[in-house]
Amino acid sequence: MLLTINHAYALELELNQKVFTPNDKLVIFGTSVPKDSLIISLFNPTGNLIYRTQLDVGANGEFASILLRWPEPDEDKFRVGTYTLIVTSSINPDSSVSEALVYQLQAEKQVKDTSMQIEKRLDLDLSIPSTANIDKEIPILAHVSLNDAPLIGLEAIEANVIYPDNRVLTINNFTAIGDGLYETRFTSNITGYHTIILNVKHQELSISKASIVDVVREAQNDQLQELATKIDSLNIKITNDTNNINNNVNTIKESINDMTSAIGQLTSLLLPIVGMIAIIVALQATILAKRNK
Structure with missing residues (x-):
């Protein structure tokens, strides 16, 4: 069962007619809180606000006003179609009424205004x-x-x-x-x-x-956050370890290159010494051979 929203004061609204054509007057009248100030808003078929005014209620709680005279239809504000008129009390903002009305060309008016059924959505x-x-x-x-x-x-x-x-x-x-x-x-x-x-x-x-x-449970969110933090930390550690491995590989490559260069230099130094040793050994062998004779 739906709960009806009760208003402190009854706001009643009536229109002079439900269907309007160019040059017709839009007249409203009704009752509200004595000395109330009503906010009146008119929305066109596209939902845009095209008219807003303020109307004071008399000391007897009654109000009446000619809001406007309908102009010729256009493609901007006053389009042919269903309009919505909303009246809201300033004293009691929760007290509000709305009415749907039709604006059309004279040729389309085929039935009496009082019997026209207006579609509401x-x-x-x-x-x-x-x-x-x-x-x-x-x-x-x-x-x-x-x-x-x-x-x-x-x-x-x-x-x-x-x-x-x-x-x-x-x-x-x-x-x-x-x-x-x-x-x-x-x-x-x-x-x-x-x-x-x-x-x-x-x-x-x-x-x-x-x-x-x-x-x-909020704890589930905390656990997910904690898990996400751990995953981020693990990703950072993996990245750091990968960088360290790459640095170590580069260091080893540099050491191998240094060793290769040192071996080359050592070989260059040893070759003359080995040659001299070979010559000395040959001379000693020659001298020993002569003595034996």
């Missing part, structure tokens, strides 16, 4: 983190729009959180944090995949969205 975007820590707050953010315009003064919004053990938590204490933005939070004391189903209702429209968040 409710859109919902659900944002939650894919992973969260156990026993930590998990945010749920809903962006709601009506005919591409931010929906202010949403009638009802509810989230059902299905835990891994099939328990269901119903959350309806959403807070409006911006135009069409509503937020709430929850915590979980068990790990696993949690399914969040968000239900939104406004006037006769309703829409639902679902998403999943994986709740994990």
Whole structure:
């Protein structure tokens, strides 16, 4: 069951008609808090704000105003299509109403304004983190729009959180944090995949969205961080060892080259000495041979 968002004061809005053509007047009237100041915003079919004004409410709680006279359609602001009019109370910002209206060419007007059925479209975007820590707050953010315009003064919004053990938590204490933005939070004391189903209702429209968040122990994140640190340290050690090995190989190559050069020099020095020894031995042999004769 959806929880209806109650407003402290009733804000009622009526239009002089639902379908407009060029040169028609857009007239609004209704009731609100006495001496309230209403913020009136008009969004075109592309969702762009094309008109905003402020209207004071009388001491009797009633208001009425001619907002504009519809010009000829163009490709910028005043396009043919469905517009959204939003009226918000300054005294009670949570009190807001919206109306959809149609702007079209005269040739397209085939039925009475009072019987024209205006198509309304409710859109919902659900944002939650894919992973969260156990026993930590998990945010749920809903962006709601009506005919591409931010929906202010949403009638009802509810989230059902299905835990891994099939328990269901119903959350309806959403807070409006911006135009069409509503937020709430929850915590979980068990790990696993949690399914969040968000239900939104406004006037006769309703829409639902679902998403999943994986709740994990914070220690797992610490272990993963520790493992990543160890891997980084190991990579650094491997790199340093590789550099040391390369340096040692270069040192050995240089030593071999030095030894080869020294051996060459030693050989150059020994060759004359060996030659002289050979000559001396030959002379001694000759002398010994002569003495024996």
